[in-house]
Amino acid sequence: MHCVGGQQVNVSCVSDGWSPKPSLTWRNREGRELKDQQGLFYSTDPQGLVTVSGWLLFSPSDSEWLSCTVSLSGGDSRESRVAPHTPGTELGSIPVLSVHPGVGGQQVNVSCVSDGWSPKPSLIWRNREGRELKDQQGLFYSTDPQGLVTVSGWLLFSPSDSEWLSCTVSLSGGDSREGRVAPHTPGTELGSIPVLSVHPGVGGQQVNVSCVSDGWSHKPSLIWRNREGRELKDQQGLFYSTDPQGLVTVSGWLLFSPSDSEWLSCTVSHSGGDSRESRVVLHTCVTGEYPVLMS
Incomplete structure (x- = not known):
């Protein structure tokens, strides 16, 4: 993302590995397609896969963020978003959150750090319902040699x-x-984000989707759901193993027809409610990499 004339920014979007030639669409936060002051280029590698590159001149005051969607005519698509910021300011890093045991065993101490801001920013905590949390907190600032x-x-x-x-x-x-961040109850270990993989199934009509998550302190459950949120219980398997530290790895597989749902979710959770979830998009044609928005 580069400044042009002080009032606009030039946002670029690049995605490769497509077959056939895809389209590229810019949209603002409200979902309105942006067609003015933009450019579009295509190139093809020796394997015949297409790279698409687009740019857009945009005023950051017009929308909080932009999306760039690259898609095939059949509907398969990839989307990325970027938050253009006003020229003359520096938008800092994505906050890094960490959870540490608190005092008395019932609370946790959650920290949040973000650097690279100009001018001095504010920091606000909110719960899942969006309510601002103001009690029992602290805030500190420091400035590097570049200001x-x-x-x-x-x-x-x-x-x-x-x-x-x-x-x-x-x-x-x-x-x-x-x-x-998802704070978890002290005394438990919340495992890793599930890793999902898709492999060809038997007969060519189904795929075999696997889901693996490790590092759980208690034996967790694993649930598959389709796009509508319906739990899938047929044609699946589940396995557990324990490492020398007593932490549990759960592995699951599911035979599934991609035509039945656009995507699947795999949720691994403790009985107390702490959980990790990942999703995988099931498609039958070649699609490219997620667009890379340059800033």
């Missing part, structure tokens, strides 16, 4: 009060970055 600001915040929080927390760091003009 860019790092903000660090902490919050004492009871995991039973909300499934997850958000930390939003923002400038007075509205530009912001947000990070989220």
Whole structure:
């Protein structure tokens, strides 16, 4: 993303590995397609796969963020988003959140750090319902030799009060970055985000989808759901293993027809409600990589 004339930014979008030639569409936050002041280029590699490159001149004050969607005529698509910021300011890094044991065993201490801001930003904690949390917290600022600001915040929080927390760091003009974390009950270990893989099934009509997550302190459950949220129980398998530290790995597989649902989710969870979820898109034709938005 580059500044042009001080009022606009030039946003670029690149995605490769497509077959056949895809389209590229820009949209603002409201979903309106943006067609003015843009360019589009295509190139083909020796394997016949297409790279699409697009650019757009845009005023950051017109929308909080932009999306770039690259898609095939059959409907398969990839989308990425970027938050253009006002020229003359520096939008800092995405907040990094960490969870540490609190005092007394019932609360956790959640920290949030983001650097590279100009001017000094604010930091706001919110629960899942969007309510701002103001109690039992602290806030610190530091400035590097280039004049860019790092903000660090902490919050004492009871995991039973909300499934997850958000930390939003923002400038007075509205530009912001947000990070989220799912605090879990002290004494448990929340495992890794599930890794999903898709492999050809038997007969060519189904695919074999696998889901693996490790690092759980108690034996978790694993549930498959389709796009409509319906639990899938047929043609599946489930396995557990325990490492020398006593942490559990869960592995599941599911035979599924891609025509039955656009995507699947795999949710691994503790009985107390702490969970991790991943999704995979099932398609039958070649699609490219996710667009890379340059800033």
